[in-house]
Amino acid sequence: MEKFQESMYKLIVETSTNLPKDVRRAIAAAKIRENAGTRAAMSLETITKNIKMADENVSPICQDTGLPTFKIKVPVNVNQIEMKKAIKKAVAEATSDAKLRPNSVDSITGDNSGDNLGEGTPVIKFEQWEEDYIDVRLILKGGGCENKNIQYSLPAELEGLGRAGRDLDGIRKCIMHSVYQAQGQGCSAGFIGVGIGGDRTSGYELAKEMLFRSAEDVNPNENLRKLEEYVMENANKLGIGTMGFGGETTLLGCKVGVINRIPASFFVSVAYNCWAYRRLGVKVDPVSGEIQEWLYQEGEEVDFDKMKEEAAAALEEKAEVRQVTLEAPITEEQIRELRVGDVVTINGMMHTGRDAIHKYLTDHDAPVDLNGQIIYHCGPVMAKDEEGNWVVKAAGPTTSIREEPYQGDIMKKFGIRAVIGKGGMGKKTLQALGDHGGVYLNAIGGAAQYYAECMQKVEGVDLMEFGIPEAMWHINVKGFTAVVTMDSHGNSLHQDVESSSLEKLSQFKEPVFK
Ligand SMILES: O=C(O)C[C@H](O)C(=O)O
Ligand code: SF4
Numbered sequence: 239m240e241k242f243q244e245s246m247y248k249l250i251v252e253t254s255t256n257l258p259k260d261v262r263r264a265i266a267a268a269k270i271r272e273n274a275g276t277r278a279a280m281s282l283e284t285i286t287k288n289i290k291m292a293d294e295n296v297s298p299i300c301q302d303t304g305l306p307t308f309k310i311k312v313p314v315n316v317n318q319i320e321m322k323k324a325i326k327k328a329v330a331e332a333t334s335d336a337k338l339r340p341n342s343v344d345s346i347t348g349d350n351s352g353d354n355l356g357e358g359t360p361v362i363k364f365e366q367w368e369e370d371y372i373d374v375r376l377i378l379k380g381g382g383c384e385n386k387n388i389q390y391s392l393p394a395e396l397e398g399l400g401r402a403g404r405d406l407d408g409i410r411k412c413i414m415h416s417v418y419q420a421q422g423q424g425c426s427a428g429f430i431g432v433g434i435g436g437d438r439t440s441g442y443e444l445a446k447e448m449l450f451r452s453a454e455d456v457n458p459n460e461n462l463r464k465l466e467e468y469v470m471e472n473a474n475k476l477g478i479g480t481m482g483f484g485g486e487t488t489l490l491g492c493k494v495g496v497i498n499r500i501p502a503s504f505f506v507s508v509a510y511n512c513w514a515y516r517r518l519g520v521k522v523d524p525v526s527g528e529i530q531e532w533l534y535q536e537g538e539e540v541d542f543d544k545m546k547e548e549a550a551a552a553l554e555e556k557a558e559v560r561q562v563t564l565e566a567p568i569t570e571e572q573i574r575e576l577r578v579g580d581v582v583t584i585n586g587m588m589h590t591g592r593d594a595i596h597k598y599l600t601d602h603d604a605p606v607d608l609n610g611q612i613i614y615h616c617g618p619v620m621a622k623d624e625e626g627n628w629v630v631k632a633a634g635p636t637t638s639i640r641e642e643p644y645q646g647d648i649m650k651k652f653g654i655r656a657v658i659g660k661g662g663m664g665k666k667t668l669q670a671l672g673d674h675g676g677v678y679l680n681a682i683g684g685a686a687q688y689y690a691e692c693m694q695k696v697e698g699v700d701l702m703e704f705g706i707p708e709a710m711w712h713i714n715v716k717g718f719t720a721v722v723t724m725d726s727h728g729n730s731l732h733q734d735v736e737s738s739s740l741e742k743l744s745q746f747k748e749p750v751f752k
Pocket of ligand 1: 301302380381382383423424616617635636637638683
């Protein structure tokens, strides 16, 4: 097993930087379905460009490299303790090489361990089997989509769908509802794994297990096959679309599994995974520890480039999108001119700020003058170059709704004019945008390479005690593009999509599986 650590390092790097072919095919198919020139098509264009860049740069597809979770099947007599040690070393090495973001945080103190190791991280699960090779699967599932996982306890009353009973039709309603409630916040279009039965723990366990199935397999259980097909066909009618911008594709995959339950409990557990569905697997030789075969990689290379040309041509024809360039400091007047749907290109300074910073700013002064400035909800992957300067390795947006309790007050307190994030914000922020003259810009979640390329120089960093993802980075950007989805006139695309998708959800109220 001399080569095992090196094999695990390769598996981690490949999983973080190179999306598997079954996932690429699902994204390519979605791209074909979207009408050229729409926001959904433009977003998918950015997503596919980002996938290619990550591959070429051997850098994280998304800055949130999640909670590394390994599922391993081993022949008897293989030393699991040694394997665990090797995996941990490989995780730490991949973190110091900026292939993983330091993501392991003490839940009470907030201290970041810096190397992705700590109580409960990474997750490593073993099972023995009678084959003569080791099967290692890895999933890097980020926090935004993890937060959209949901567990139903049947019977339940569901928004838009009414009663969900303890039967196949009740399960169908839960799954449809799970897609609706995720909206764009888990970086749709997503993949879902569903676990029927079990208890609260084993139900979720099964749901996550389903995310290790190939996106293209066919469920051998007839009832579940029908259910999966039904969900794939109908969830896409909800109109949530890529990043919740509206559009034809909301769901890229649905895999359902079932286990027994005890009489009193009936759980339906759903694990939501963003489009940046980073899971891979390898077969490993139990003597040398070398990789024998890669999993999920059957078939031809997926060529996004050809579609890119077609989409770009169609885009030019539909040039009615208003394009605005902004550079901080921004005036209130400039903000008041912006409307939902405008595409904004930013040059100059922006400052990152996410959960720890928002909490901090409520009762502290800002480390820099934020008047007229732009806040980017982002926890980047950073590295130092040979001269010791920070460089941005991956920097897509994080889910903005977590800052809802703070955002409006902070904008007013410091005079911030624009916030960039993803998934949109709520009523309180919308009100503050109107009162104060602010705007919310939606960037494409997961497009971490695409945005990192716009980041020309890191001018400084404050509050490093919060750890790399949570610190406040001051970054000079060029050509950073995002869409206005909430403006200072009370308009919110997120609110509109949420209410129209709720209306569409209610079309699925009548029983289907009797
Ligand atoms: O933590 C992050 O960078 C992003 C997170 O995965 C999110 O989707 O909000
Ligand atoms: S930012 Fe989006 S793509 Fe990245 S991990 Fe979070 S949910 Fe996934």
